[in-house]
Every structure is written in C-alpha cells, then in structure tokens.
Amino acid sequence: MLDVHTIRQDFPVLQRKVHGKPLVYLDNAATSQKPRQVIQALVAYYEGYNANVHRAVHTLGEEATQRYEEARQKVADFINAPSLECIIWTRNTTEAINLVASAWARHHLKPGEEVLTSAMEHHSNLVPWQRVCAETGATLRIAPLTPEGLLDMDAFRRLLSPRVRLVAITHMSNVLGSIVPVEEVVRLAHGVGALVLVDGAQSVPHMPVDVQALDCDFLAFSAHKMLGPTGIGVLYGKLPLLEEMEPFLMGGEMVREVTYERATWKAPPFRYEAGTPNIADAIAFGVAIDYLKAIGMSAIRQHEIALTRYALQRFAELEEVQVFGPPRAEQRGGVISFHHPDIHPHDLGTFLDREGIAIRAGHHCAMPLVRSLGVVATARASFYLYNTEEEVDALIDALRKAIRFFGRVGTPR
Amino acid sequence: MAQDTSPAFPMDELDELYREVILDHYRNPRNRSPVPHADIASEGQNPFCGDEVAVQIRLEGERIVQVGVQGRGCSISQASASMMGELLKGKTVGEALGLSRRVREMLQGKALSPQELEELGDLEALRGVSKFPVRIKCALLGWMTLEEGIAQWRKGASTRR
Numbered sequence: 001m002l003d004v005h006t007i008r009q010d011f012p013v014l015q016r017k018v019h020g021k022p023l024v025y026l027d028n029a030a031t032s033q034k035p036r037q038v039i040q041a042l043v044a045y046y047e048g049y050n051a052n053v054h055r056a057v058h059t060l061g062e063e064a065t066q067r068y069e070e071a072r073q074k075v076a077d078f079i080n081a082p083s084l085e086c087i088i089w090t091r092n093t094t095e096a097i098n099l100v101a102s103a104w105a106r107h108h109l110k111p112g113e114e115v116l117t118s119a120m121e122h123h124s125n126l127v128p129w130q131r132v133c134a135e136t137g138a139t140l141r142i143a144p145l146t147p148e149g150l151l152d153m154d155a156f157r158r159l160l161s162p163r164v165r166l167v168a169i170t171h172m173s174n175v176l177g178s179i180v181p182v183e184e185v186v187r188l189a190h191g192v193g194a195l196v197l198v199d200g201a202q203s204v205p206h207m208p209v210d211v212q213a214l215d216c217d218f219l220a221f222s223a224h225k226m227l228g229p230t231g232i233g234v235l236y237g238k239l240p241l242l243e244e245m246e247p248f249l250m251g252g253e254m255v256r257e258v259t260y261e262r263a264t265w266k267a268p269p270f271r272y273e274a275g276t277p278n279i280a281d282a283i284a285f286g287v288a289i290d291y292l293k294a295i296g297m298s299a300i301r302q303h304e305i306a307l308t309r310y311a312l313q314r315f316a317e318l319e320e321v322q323v324f325g326p327p328r329a330e331q332r333g334g335v336i337s338f339h340h341p342d343i344h345p346h347d348l349g350t351f352l353d354r355e356g357i358a359i360r361a362g363h364h365c366a367m368p369l370v371r372s373l374g375v376v377a378t379a380r381a382s383f384y385l386y387n388t389e390e391e392v393d394a395l396i397d398a399l400r401k402a403i404r405f406f407g408r409v410g411t412p413r
Numbered sequence: 414m415a416q417d418t419s420p421a422f423p424m425d426e427l428d429e430l431y432r433e434v435i436l437d438h439y440r441n442p443r444n445r446s447p448v449p450h451a452d453i454a455s456e457g458q459n460p461f462c463g464d465e466v467a468v469q470i471r472l473e474g475e476r477i478v479q480v481g482v483q484g485r486g487c488s489i490s491q492a493s494a495s496m497m498g499e500l501l502k503g504k505t506v507g508e509a510l511g512l513s514r515r516v517r518e519m520l521q522g523k524a525l526s527p528q529e530l531e532e533l534g535d536l537e538a539l540r541g542v543s544k545f546p547v548r549i550k551c552a553l554l555g556w557m558t559l560e561e562g563i564a565q566w567r568k569g570a571s572t573r574r
Contacts, residue, residue, distance in 0.1 A: 342440075344487035346462060347431070350548060354427050363463045376463045376485050405427070406488075409436035 002295065002303045008386050010035040010291075021356030024391045029174050029202060029335050029382035030360050031224045034288075038227055041287040045280045053279055054253065054270075068279050071286030072269075078289050079219065080210040081236055088235040088242070088269040089277055093201040094124040096220035096235035097168070099272060100197055101128040103245045105166060111137030114163045116194070118143045118151055118180070119372065120173040123365045125199040129168055138165070149176040149325045157188060164194040171203035175364045175378070176325035177308070177332030179203070186215045195241070201225060206304055206333050206384070208297040211236055223281065228288035232281035235272070242268035249274040300385045304334035307383050307392065311336055314396045321399065324373055334383035337364070337373075340399075343406045345379040351405060355398040429541035430548070431488065438492035438535070443499050448481035455562025459554050464490045466555045468498070468562055475505045482555065489539075489548050494555030496535045506563055513556045520549045 008014050011033050016023050025033060045067070051060035053068045069084070076084045090096040109115070115129045119142050133140045141164070143156040151169075160167070167189040172179050186196045197218040203209055204219070205226030211219055219236040223229055237245075247254055247265055251274035256264040265271045292300070309329035315321060315338060324337045340348065345361035352359055360380040363370045370378060381395055448454075451469035458465050464486025471479035482498035484491050493516075501509055516536060519525055522543040530537045542552045 346464075346487035346548070346551065347489070350430070350545060351427065362461070367463065370463075376465070406431070406436065409433050409440060 002299055002385060004303070004386060004388055007295070010037065011386055012036060012039070014386060018356040018358070019354050024355075024357040024394050026381040026383065026387065026391065026395060027358045027360050028225070028384040028387075029364075029380065031230065032205065032227050032384050033386070034229070035227055035291055037291055038229065038284045038288045041284040042229065042280050045283050050280075052276055064279055064283075067283045067286070068277070071282045071289075074286040074289045075234055078293065079204065079236060080212050082212060083239065085268050086211075086236050086239055086242065088237065088272045089282055090220075090233040090235050091231055091278070092222040092224070092233035093199060093220045094233075096218075096233050097124055097197065097199065098128050099235055099248045100218050100220075100237075101132045103248045103272065104195075104241070105129075105132045105138075106135060107246055109133070109136040109138040109165055112163065113138045113165045114141050114161070115139075115166045115168060116141045116143060116156075116159055116164045116189075117168045118156075118170065119145050120149070120151070120176060120178060120366065120369050121168070121170055122174055122199065122201065123367070124201075125168055125170060125197075126368070129166075139163075143169075145176075145178075148327065148331075149173070149178050150331065151178070151180050151185075153181070153184070156185070160188055160192055160194070162192045164189070164192055166195050166197060168197045168199070170199040170201075171209070172200075172206070172333045172335075173325070173366075173369075174202050174335060175337050175366050175369055175380070177335035177337075178326050179331060179333060182214050182216060190215070202333055202335070205292075206297075207301040217241060223285040223288060226288060227291055228285035229281040232278045232285050237268070239268065242272070245271075247274070248272045251275050253277070295385060303385060304383055305329045307387060307389065308332065308334045308336065310389050311381070311383075311392045311395075314392055318396065318399060318403070320403070324378065334387075335380065336382070337378040337380045339373075339375050339378050340403065343402065345377045347406065348379045348399070348402055351402040352395070352398050355394070355401070357395055357398055359395075426541065426544055430545055432538040432541065434535050434538045435488060435492040438495040439488035442482065442484075442491060442495040444480050444482050444495070446481055447483060448479050451479075451481070453562040453566045455558050455565065457554055457558030457561060459486070459490070459550060461550070462486070464551065464554055466490065466494045466558045468494070468555065468558050470501065470562065472506070475507065477501050477504050477506070477509065484555070486554070487548075487551055489542060489551040490554045493536070493539055493552045494558075496539075497555045497559065500534050500536060501559075506566075509559065510563060513560055516556055517553065519543065520552050 013033050049060045049063040051064040053065040072084050072087050076087050129140050141159050144152050146152045189196045195217040198216045200219050200221040204221040217238050222233040254274040256266050315323050322339045326332045349361035362377050448469035452472040453470040456467045466484035469481040480498040480501050482494050539552050
C-alpha cells in the first residue's frame with residue numbers, strides 16, 4: 001500500500017485550488033505533476049553548477065558532466081538496460097521513435113517489406129511509419145483490436161509474415177489503457193526476423209519494465225509523464241543495432257574527427273546526441289527516477305490497479321456513460337476513456353474544470369482509434385501514484401452534476 | 414497552502430456559458446438539410462479537437478436565400494453554427510462577413526452596443542464564451558468555415574468573369 005497522503009505532500013501543485021475547489025488532477029496520461037525534489041534539482045543545477053558537458057576542464061563542467069552521466073546510468077538501471085551506451089537522450093518519446101525511423105528504418109526498409117503496428121497507436125508511433133514507408137516503398141500494416149480493445153493476437157500472428165522487418169507497438173494504450181503482451185509480441189516477431197520498437201510512454205511511468213526480460217530492440221519513453229521535466233526523453237536500443245545505425249542529427253558532440261570534407265561518428269550513445277543536450281532536465285529526470293524507485297514500481301502498479309478497479313465500479317453506476325477499453329483492471333493501465341451520448345467531451349471538460357477536476361477531452365492524438373470507437377472524441381481520466389479513491393468519488397459526483405446540468409434542456413428531437 | 418491564482422468563477426458563469434438557447438440549438442440544430450447545387454459550400458475542422466462544420470449557401474445575386482449547416486462536435490461549436498445559419502438567411506454576402514466580424518469582436522470580449530447585440534439575435538447568448546478563452550475557437554468554427562467558403566466563392570467568381 002502506498003502512503004498516498006505523504007506522497008501528496010511532495011507535490012506543490014496538488015496543494016492548490018482551481019476555481020475555489022481543491023485540484024483533482026486526472027490528466028496524468030498527458031503529463032504528470034512534479035515532486036519538489038525534481039523541481040529543486042533543476043534549481044540546484046542552474047544555481048550551483050551550470051556548465052556545458054563533455055568539454056569543459058573546469059570544476060563546474062566536471063560536476064555537470066558527472067551528474068548528467070549519472071542520470072543516464074539511473075535510466076539504464078531503471079529499465080535494466082545492460083549498459084549505459086544503450087541509453088540515448090532525446091526530447092521525448094516522439095523524437096525517440098523518429099530517431100529509429102530516420103536512423104534505422106530509412107536505411108533498411110525496401111519495397112515489398114513491411115512495418116507492422118497496431119490500431120491503438122498514438123500518432124507518434126503511426127505517422128513516422130507512414131512517412132518512412134512512403135519514402136522507402138515499404139508497406140505499413142495495422143494489427144486490429146478485439147472488441148474489448150486488446151491487441152488481437154490471432155490477427156497479429158497472421159499479419160506477422162517474413163516480410164515484416166519492424167514491429168512498432170505500444171506497451172499501453174493512452175486511450176484505452178490496454179496493456180500489450182510485449183514479451184509474446186517480441187518472441188513472435190523475432191521468430192520471423194523482425195525487430196521490435198516498443199512505445200513505452202504510458203507503461204514505463206506506471207509499471208516495472210525490464211528491457212532484457214522483454215527482449216525488445218528499442219524502447220521509447222518520456223520523462224515528463226513520470227514525474228520528470230518536459231523536454232527530455234529516452235531511446236533505449238540494443239547496442240549492436242546502435243553501433244551499426246546511421247546518425248540522426250549532425251553537428252557537434254556526435255563526431256569523432258572532422259575535416260572540411262568529411263567526418264567520422266562517435267560510438268553510441270553520443271553518435272545520436274548532436275549539439276548541447278538538455279543537461280538540467282536530464283539531471284532532474286534522474287531525481288524523478290530516484291523518487292519512483294524509492295516508492296517502487298510494483299507498488300505503484302498495484303495502487304493504480306486498485307484505483308482503476310474502484311473507478312470502473314463507480315463508472316458502472318452512471319448508466320448512460322459508456323466506458324471504453326478492457327473490463328478488468330489487471331488488463332489495463334490507469335486510463336479510463338468515457339463518453340456520454342448527449343454531452344460532448346469538451347463540454348464535460350469545461351464543466352469538470354469548474355469543479356477543480358482536470359481531465360482530457362479530445363482525440364488523444366489517436367484519431368483513427370477514437371473514430372473506430374464510433375465517437376469524435378472521448379473524455380479521459382488517468383491516474384498516478386498520488387491519486388485517491390476520494391478523487392474518483394469527486395469525479396463521479398461532478399459527472400452526475402454535469403449530467404443534470406446539461407440535461408436541463410430537452411433531449412434531441 | 415498555495416494561493417488560488419485562477420479568477421474566482423461563480424457557478425453562474427457556467428450558466429452564462431451554457432445558456433438554454435445554446436443547449437437548445439445544440440440538441441435541435443436548425444437548417445440541418447444539405448443544400449443541393451449550393452453557390453457557396455465549405456467544410457471546416459478544428460484539428461485540435463476534431464469538431465466539424467459544413468455550410469452550404471444558395472444565392473440570388475449577392476443575397477443568401479437558402480442555408481444548410483451540418484456538423485459534429487461540442488455544444489458551443491454546433492450551437493454557434495446553427496445560430497449562424499438562422500441569421501444568414503436574407504443577408505447579403507457582405508452583411509454576412511460583417512456579422513462574422515462582429516461575432517469575433519464579441520467573443521474577444523469587446524463591448525457591443527444594444528443595437529449591435531440585437532442584430533446578433535440568438536448569437537448574443539455566446540457572449541459568455543469570452544470568459545472561457547480555450548472555448549473561443551469552438552464558437553468561431555462555423556464562422557471561419559463561412560468565411561473560407563465566401564473567399565472561395567469570390568475567387569471562383571473572379572475567374573468566371
């Protein structure tokens with residue numbers, strides 16, 4: 001059991017009020033809040049040892065470089081990467097996926113070959129593959145979902161032919177919460193010789209993820225969804241792949257030797273990190289990882305399963321409200337998308353905001369998936385380690401109030 | 414405890430946003446039938462939220478004689494578009510653009526004279542949207558679609574000449 005009361009004390013923003021009501025922050029799938037420790041790490045860097053990394057001989061530069069590389073080691077340990085050379089800093093998950101599309105896929109895909117993804121991908125794990133397939137003549141295939149919103153494994157197996165060179169798949173849907181059995185996906189994909197890129201933006205913040213156990217070839221995730229700052233993300237890649245891939249961006253920091261005519265590249269991870277990196281946010285991300293590790297990812301996962309189970313029960317009381325995604329809390333992350341037939345999600349979002357409750361309304365950067373649910377948009381509540389059953393109750397009470405409010409003018413003719 | 418830095422909105426600001434006339438237009442949108450052989454036809458989307466509005470207009474000379482408005486989306490975008498359709502009938506294209514400007518001014522919080530408000534008819538009910546900056550683009554969707562359609566029509570008219 002998490003000591004949620006104590007945890008909440010670490011998050012300054014959770015103490016504030018919105019429109020006179022205590023903030024109930026249920027938009028964690030978009031971005032998480034930050035504990036004081038992370039915010040202080042940013043201040044400590046800028047006030048105490050702000051300097052560029054990997055070039056200065058002075059004390060500040062040494063301190064900055066040491067903390068920055070320590071943060072990389074923390075990330076490697078957190079996902080059980082075999083070495084810190086496998087950890088590439090990016091801006092976010094999107095950039096990490098684009099890095100693979102640009103540095104691997106564009107050079108390896110050929111006409112007649114295929115990239116296989118799923119029907120529940122975020123635009124960031126769909127649009128890069130559309131583009132790289134258009135550029136290379138490869139074909140993009142989409143694995144469908146079961147009626148419950150889980151990956152249809154039978155269909156996936158059928159689509160997984162030897163033509164597939166890459167499987168690009170989410171670990172946890174940001175709309176449905178559905179968890180993909182990545183270990184099995186990887187085993188099957190490797191069986192036909194395909195690589196696997198896992199979009200871990202929603203999974204790495206919320207459950208234990210071990211890249212060696214999964215045996216995935218790439219894993220992408222963002223700091224800002226896991227208590228860290230915006231502007232820093234990670235691409236994990238298996239070292240032999242990173243050693244043979246082409247660079248992503250060209251410039252300083254990624255070169256070994258440069259003449260006026262040509263340049264040679266550094267080894268990974270620096271080959272993929274051109275220019276001055278996001279030093280402060282990388283260091284603060286390391287502190288966020290310390291925070292999560294101290295609480296324990298299994299404990300966080302258990303807390304969110306319990307909270308999601310409770311929320312699904314409470315949602316079932318609202319007869320007209322449709323809830324999307326798998327019915328059992330164990331099959332999903334703490335993400336609940338829902339829809340009321342007579343109230344548009346944006347109107348719900350505005351109403352709930354007046355009650356101090358922050359949810360997301362829209363297509364969640366997954367337009368094809370949301371359309372396939374038969375709606376233009378959904379409302380979405382998503383949880384994290386600091387959320388409570390009382391906050392779920394506040395959401396349900398406010399939804400009842402909204403249904404009364406918008407129902408005061410007759411139903412459609 | 415951190416201070417509540419957001420302006421204190423009493424509950425009646427929500428009533429002010431969602432006036433009954435808005436919910437009525439949302440539940441019962443007017444002029445829903447598409448207009449065949451329209452002179453002006455345009456479709457607009459708000460890529461941020463996926464809301465959609467389509468407008469068709471039949472003209473006699475420069476005067477609007479028939480309007481069709483369809484769409485999917487939130488109450489503010491759909492009610493605004495429905496009210497727009499009601500108001501456009503009988504207006505000239507130039508007057509329609511004038512109304513669009515006035516609606517924009519109202520949504521941006523500019524005080525309008527009683528006479529100007531009266532010209533806006535039911536649309537006056539959208540005044541409350543100005544207090545909700547993130548929702549202004551919802552109220553404008555229909556009007557931007559109209560302006561786009563008129564611009565296309567004018568371009569076509571100039572090439573026809």
